Structures are given as C-alpha cells and as structure tokens.
Amino acid sequence: MNAPSRRKFRREGEERRRQDLIEATLDSVAEHGLQGASLRTIALRAGVTAGLIRHYFPGKEELLQEAYTTLVERMTEQAKAALAMEDASPRKRLAAFVSANLNAPIIDARVFSLWATFIGRASADPALAQAHREGYLGFRDEVEAVVAEVLAAEQRKVETSQLRHHAIAINAIIDGLWIEGCLAGEMFSPGELAAIGIRAVEAELGLVPEQDPEKPQTSRRKLMRLAQKGESG
C-alpha cells in the first residue's frame, strides 16, 4: 500500500528533451531574469525534475549558454528570412527587410527581454560577447549586401568604406527602432515604425522618395531646392 508512489515519467528522445529544457530556460529568463531562472524553476517548466538537467548539461552555465546561442540563431534566422524574396527589386527587398524587422514576430517584448538580459552580461562574459558579435556581423553583412545591390541598381558607385558606413547606419536604424517598438509598441500605430524605418533607410542611402500619386509636386520641389543649394555652395 501507500508505497512512496514515485512520479510517473516518459523517456523522451535526447534532442527533444534538450530542446524542451532550452525552451523552458528561455521562458524562465524572460519572465524572471537570470536571477529567477533556477534549475528547479526551469525543470518545473519543462515538466521534469531538477536532477535531470545535469544529465543533459554539465552545469547551469552551459545550459544558459546553449539557450543564448539558440536565441541568437533564431533571431538572425528570422531576420534574414525576410530577404528571401528573390524576384523583387533590390529596393523592394530592402524595404521588405526593414519592414519585417519592425513588425511582429521580430518586434516582441519577450525576445527583447531575453536579448537585453543576455547582452547585459556580454561585457563580462567573453562567450556571450563572441556569440553576439558573430550574430551582429552576420546581420550587418546581409545588410551590406542588399545595400550594394540597391546602389548598383541605381547605378551609383560608392567606395567600400562608404558602403560599410551605410550598413552600420542602417543596422543602427533597425536596431534602434526595434528597441523602441519592443519596449513601447503601443506608442506606435501599426506599420508606423516600419514606415519610419524605410524612410530613414532610404534617406540614408540618398534614394529619391517614391512618387506619391497624391501630391507629386512636394518631392519635386524639394529636389529642386536641394539642387539649387548645391549650386550655390
């Protein structure tokens, strides 16, 4: 009779369990920060007991590192996916890329919380720092590639240093707007951030605003004034 009644359990495949544990870790960190993400909390969320974690990970630190790596991969992968449209014009692809990065699901409070929590430790933890840098540089390279295509399509030649500067600036625009959207999404109407971002990116590249059929004179006048000032200076 009242045998200690051990908890029933199922044996899951290794890959599945590891992924569940990583997901539970990310959930815990997003909700309660690194301090609130204890092995017991994580295990509870994953539907297992704490001891099991040690069977898949050498220690807590390794679990957190794998969780962060997973997060970075997921973020960059999602972001780059927006560049996949092969057929569209470079300019349209760039706009789609910016737009995708400034809407759900990339604009997301949970992901931002995770990003900030981990990145805050980057200056103290070389492993985190490197994981970030790789993700960042990969992202920037993608940006630089599209920018090069856009400028080529506009038949404009720029030096490589200028290209790099464009990529850095555009990356900053996207990052900055991403943060604002994640932290205070309700302050912006739907699509507003994307519109701001696209306009800012195109301004950075010196692209002529697309003709607005409503009032085409505006941009024409603006351009004339620009040219005039150029002559006089």
Next chain:
Amino acid sequence: MNAPSRRKFRREGEERRRQDLIEATLDSVAEHGLQGASLRTIALRAGVTAGLIRHYFPGKEELLQEAYTTLVERMTEQAKAALAMEDASPRKRLAAFVSANLNAPIIDARVFSLWATFIGRASADPALAQAHREGYLGFRDEVEAVVAEVLAAEQRKVETSQLRHHAIAINAIIDGLWIEGCLAGEMFSPGELAAIGIRAVEAELGLVPEQDPEKPQTSRRKLMRLAQKGESG
C-alpha cells in the same frame, strides 16, 4: 584579552551612505549582473556590513530601484548636457549632440551593461518600465526640439507628425550606434561612429551635406542627379 574584537567603523552622513550603497550596487550589477549582486557583495563593496543596508533601504528591491533611477537620471543628464551650447547654430548643436552621444563617456561598456540588465526586466517590472519611458520620452522631446530649430533655420515647414517621425528616427539612429559602440568599440576608429551618426541624422532631415573643400564637385553632381530624377519621376 581576546575580546571578540568588533570591527571599527565610522558614522557617515545619511546622504553619503545612501549614495555609496547605490554606487556599490551599480558596480556589482555591472560586474556580475542582478544575480551576482547580493546584499553581502554590495555591502562589501561599499565598505560596510550587509545588515546596514536594511537601515537605509526597506529591502533589496527598493535599493535596486533607486539604483536604476539614479542610472537613468545620470544618463539623460549627460546626454542633454551636450545641447547646452547656446550660441552655436541649430545644425551645429544637433551635430554636437549626436557626437557627444557617440563618444566617451556616454559610449561606455559599464553603463551599457547596466542599461541592458535593468531594461531586460522592464517588461516584467512596471516600475522599471515607467522609469525607462520617462527617460526615453524626455530624450526624444529634446531631439524633437532641436530638430524643429534646425528645420526652422533651413526655412522648411513640416507637419508635427513628420517632426515626430524625424525625432523617432534620429533617436533610433543614436540608440543603435550607441549600442554598437558600447558592445564593440574597438571595431570603429575614433570619431567614426560620430561621423556616421551625424551623416545619417542629416540625411534623415534631408540636409544638404556640408561642402567638402577638397572635392566640391562630388556633392554638386550628386545633387544634380537627384534633381534630375525628381523631374523625370
């Protein structure tokens, strides 16, 4: 003889002690994150014993909140200080503002680590979220004010919604570059980030690039091409 030899101590003024404890808290968080910032660690750093903290703060949470408030105040204050130059032209002031935000001491790994650590908890902690929002909106209002001055000096009229969009975009540019500089300062040559930022901001506002005495034709040609495209579109 061997009396238990209690530790010697000095009585400091309340203001001084509170400030020391807050500074020790910020140091601890910057170095080891929220998880590593225990009362004992903080007290050790401040040169007191842990029990004393309870004499100045109701609990750990309140100490952390005051520390974060202090941090935000310090950051926004420093940033706004760059706008103080009353005599310069609006455009020069804007450039100086951008430049100040993209150089030391505002570009600083420790401050960034603190910012990220705390902001990562903002979506879960309403108090942190509000502290951030107030600081952010204050900053953006400053940006918007300078932008308005700059555009007025250029005799350009823009709607208030457009003004807001400019401020949001410029804010994003500064934030994004600030992050890049804090996380990977050594990837940029001195002044490079500021140069990128100023150019991006001026492009956002549609300001004509300042005439480069070395090769003035370049920008003139560029402007002519811009104007031409405007005519044809």
Next chain:
DNA sequence: GGCCTTGTTGTGCAAGTGTATAAATAGCTT
C-alpha cells in the same frame, strides 16, 4: 516474459540568500 541499459526521480548537502533583531559603539549633547 525477463533482463539491461539509461533516462529519470528523489534526497541530501554545503554554500549562499534576504530578512529580522540583538548587541555594541561612535560621536554629539550637556
């Protein structure tokens, strides 16, 4: 069915946590 491997649970432990509170003493007041 019975066995074996190993994924999984449960318990134990030392170290560390925030909080509470008693004891001591620094420095002002008189």
Next chain:
DNA sequence: AAGCTATTTATACACTTGCACAACAAGGCC
C-alpha cells in the same frame, strides 16, 4: 566626563540554490 541616540556590526534563521548520487522504472532487446 557621562549619557544618549542612532548608526553600525554581528548573529540567527528559514529558505533557496547548484550540484552529487543513489534508487528506480521505462522501454527496447533477446
């Protein structure tokens, strides 16, 4: 010099933490 008071130390406590390990049972294999 003596006394007071409030700052500061020190200790206690209940609780959590990461980690180690022994016991167990799930599910494949023969």
